[in-house]
Amino acid sequence: MHAFRNILRTEARLYLRDLPTLLTTIGLPTVILVVLGLIPSLRKPDPTFDGQTFVSYFAPSLLVVTLAMVGVNILPAVLATYRERGVLRRLATTPAHPAALLAAQLVLALAGILASALLLIVVARLAFGVPLPRHPLGFTLAFILGTAALLSLGLLVAAVARTTKAAQALAVPLFLVTMFFGGVYLPRFLLPDFVARIGDYTPPGVQALLDAWTGTPPQPLHLGIMAVIAVAAGAGAAKLFRWE
Secondary structure (H helix, E strand, O other): OHHHHHHHHHHHHHHHHHOOOOOHHHHHHHHHHHHHOHHHHOOOOHHHHOOOHHHHHHHHHHHHHHHHHHHHHHHEEEEEEEEHHHHHHOOOOOOOOOOHHHHHHHHHHHHHHHOOOOOOOHHHHHHHOOOOOOHHHHHHHHHHHHHHHHHHHHHHHHHHHOOOOHHHHHHHHHHHEEEEEEEEOOOHHHOHHHHHHHHHHOOOOHHHHHHHHHEEEEEEEHHHHHHHHHHHHHHHHHHHOOOO
């Protein structure tokens, strides 16, 4: 436990020193929300969104931005870099097992994701009157499972990528797919119906987040798929992961 605390402290310092990445990870979804919220027409209720404003409708999709950046971009790249530079191999010869570094990275990833989500929700509420998630329990469950699914996929990428470049080559397509089906590049109402339905079951399961935010309990199937992906990808990552 003492070794883990030391590694977490060191990794946290490195994390906080990378200010551009930190600010982008935490603040980008909120910046996008503010830019959209400054457009008057997007703050008016619209029948297309069941009487919501576009800003209210789009807010859950913005959660996907940080989840995708942290889960399938930053986490795999960091772990692949440590493997390529021999950091994991050297840790294996010390009392601080490489698993402690992996745990520290997951803690920091979760902290960044949570900070970004809280900032988005608070600014959306205070600045643009976006209601808080109306089904808090369902939203929390959907958020946890969606996050777990993406982090597990990120760990799977890190498990099979021997170098940083390999991790980036695998992560970029996964990132683009996550953002597309999450309704970030194009709002979900503009997507063909069958594409939007695929997005329901693509991590992080944005439809479950949208349902819970607007007060509808998330569908068990949506949540179940996220749980299955998290378990399957996590098990695959554990089996394939190599420290050197």
